Amino acid sequence: MLRVVQSQANDTTADPAAPLSIRGLTVSYGQKPAVFSVDFTARAGRMTAIVGPNGAGKSTLLKAVLGIETAVAGQVRVFGADLSMQRHRVAYVPQRASVDWDFPTRVIDVVLGGLYRELGLLGRVRKHHMDYARDCLSRVGMEEFEGRQIGQLSGGQQQRVFLARALAQNADLYLLDEPFAGVDAATERAIVAVLKGLKAEGRTVIVVHHDLSTLRDYFDDVWLISTRRVAEGPVKEVFTEANLRATYGGRLAPAQIDMLSRQDG
C-alpha cells in the first residue's frame, strides 16, 4: 500500500548551483498553508512558468523565495547560496506594484531606482547611468515616456516601466508575478520579447502565468502547483492531460483540458 506520490524523481542531486532551488518549502497564512512542502529546481537560461489554479500558492511561492513572506519550513538556494548573498542577482516584478501612484517620480526616476546598487548612497547620476536607464526603457518600448509622472501612465505602461527597472538591475534571475494580467496586447508582446531577449543572454526567467493557451509559445519549462508540487519539467513533457487534471481538478472542464494538452505550439 506504500505508493510513491511524487512520480517525478525527487532530484535531491540536482545542480547545486541552479539559479533557484526550493526544498520542502511550506508557507502559511495564519494556520492554513498556501504552499505545502514543495520542491522545485529552475534550470539556467530557460523560461519557466509557474502554473496552477487560483489560490494554488503561485504568488506566495515567489514571495517566499524573495523573503517577502516568511516560510514555516524549507530551504531556498539561489545560485547555490543563501538569498541574502545573491540578492543583487535577483530581480522581481510584482503583479501590480503596491506604490503610491501620486508619488512625485518620473518614469526615468523609477528606472534609475534599479541602479541603486551602482549608485550607492551618495553616487551622482551620470550620463552613462541615464543612457543605460533610457536603453532599458527603450527595450520595453517606453522611451518616449521618460519624463511622465508615473501615475499618468496606463496599467500596461506602468507594468513595462517596472520591468525596465528590473532590467536596469542587470540581474541573472528574473521573477515576474503575472506580468500579463490585465495588460493590453502591445504590452504583452513587448514583455514577451524582452523576456525572450533575457533568455537569449543566458539569464533565467521564472513567471507566474495563468494563460494556459500561451504556455507553449512562451515557455520552455513549467512548474505545476496546487498547494503541493504536481509536476515540473519541459512544457512538452509535463503539460499533459493527466497533470492538468491533477493540478486543476474539476476547475477546468474536461474539454478544455483535452484541447490544451493536445494543442501544438
Next chain:
Amino acid sequence: MLVDALFLQMGYNATLVTLGAGLLGFAAGISGTFLFLRNRALLSDAISHATLPGVALAFLLMVALGGDGRSLPGLLAGSAVSALLGLLCVNALVRHTRLNEDAAIGAVLSVFFGFGVVLLTVIQTLPQGRQAGLESFLLGSTAAMLWADALIIAGGGAAVVVLALLFRRPFLLVAFDAAYARARGLPVARLDLLMMGLVMAITVVGLKIVGLILVVALLIVPPVTARLWTDVAARVVWLSGIFGASAAYVGAAISATAPDLPTGPIIVLVSFVVFVVSLLLAPSRGVLAAWLRYRRFQKRIHIRQGLLALAQGHPIYERLTLRLLVAAGWARGDGVATDDGMGYAARALRDEARWTALRTDNRFEAAAAMYDGVRDIDTVLTSDQIAEIDRRIAETPA
C-alpha cells in the same frame, strides 16, 4: 499611603482629583474608542494642541473686559473654540487640497501650538499674567482644583458618555464601512463631526487634570488596550472605558501620595503598564498567545514533512524537523526512521496519496480545495468516501 489614596483617605483635594480623573478616564476611553476604530486616532492630537491659543486668547479677553482672567469656564470655552477651529482647518486641508490627513494634522497641530506658546510668552510680560499659571494647561495641574472645577469635569464627562453611548450604533457603522453608511442615508459627515466634537469636549474638560499634551494618551491608549482583549466592537467600547477609568483613578491616587508628583504623566504611565501587560498576555491577539500558536503550528508542519520524507526515503533537510522526529521517537539521530516512525510515515504517505487521487476527481472538488498539507483527510471525507478513494488508488496501475 497608596492604599489610603486608593480609598480616598488623602484629604479633600486629593479625593476630588482622584474621582474627577476616574470619571474623565472613563469618558475619554469611551469616546476615544470611536475615533480609534475610525482610524483617526491622531486627529485627537491636533485637537488637543489646537486648544492652547484659545486658552491664551480667552485669558487676554477676560482681562481686557476687566475680569480675573483665570476663570476656568471662560478658559475652557476659549479652548473649545480654537480646538474647533483647528479641527475645521484639518478637514478643509484634507478636502480641498491633495494633502494627506497626517500631513494636515502635523501642519495644524504645530501652527496652533506655536501660536499658543507665543501668546503665553506675551501674557508672561503682562502684570496680570505673572500669576495666571496658564502653563499648567500644558501638562495639567491638580494642586488647586476647586469644587466648581470638579463639577465641570463631572458634568462634561457625563454628557460625553451619554452622547457617545446614544450614538454608538451609527458611530460604529460609519467606522466600519463609511460607504455603506452613506448609501444607507446616514449623515456621515455630521456623525464624524459629532465624534470629533465629543473628543474635543473630553480634551477641553481634561485640560485641567492631564494637560493638552497628554490628553491624547487617555483617548488612544485605553481603546488600543481594549482591542487586544476582544473582537466585538461594543465590548471594546466598554472595556476601553473601564481601562481608562482605572488607569486614571490609580494614576491620580499615586500622584496624591507625594507632593509634586505630576498627575497627568503618572496616569499616562499607569495606562501604559496596563497596555503592556495586555499586549503580552491577551488571549488570541497577545504576543505570547500568537507565539505559542505559531510554534505549535510550525511543529505540526515539520513533523508532517518529516514523516513524508521518511516514507519516501528522502533526506531530512532541517535540523528542527529531525529534532522533532527524534523527540517523538520516530527517527534516530542520524535521520533513520524507527519502527514506530515507519508506521506513522506510511500513514502520512497514504493520506497524501488519497489527497492526490481526490484532486483528479470532479465529485470531490470542494473537499480537494481544503487541502493544505496538514489537514487530516477524515475531517473532509466520510469513511465510505475514503474507502472508495482507496479502491480507486488500488485499481490505478502504478
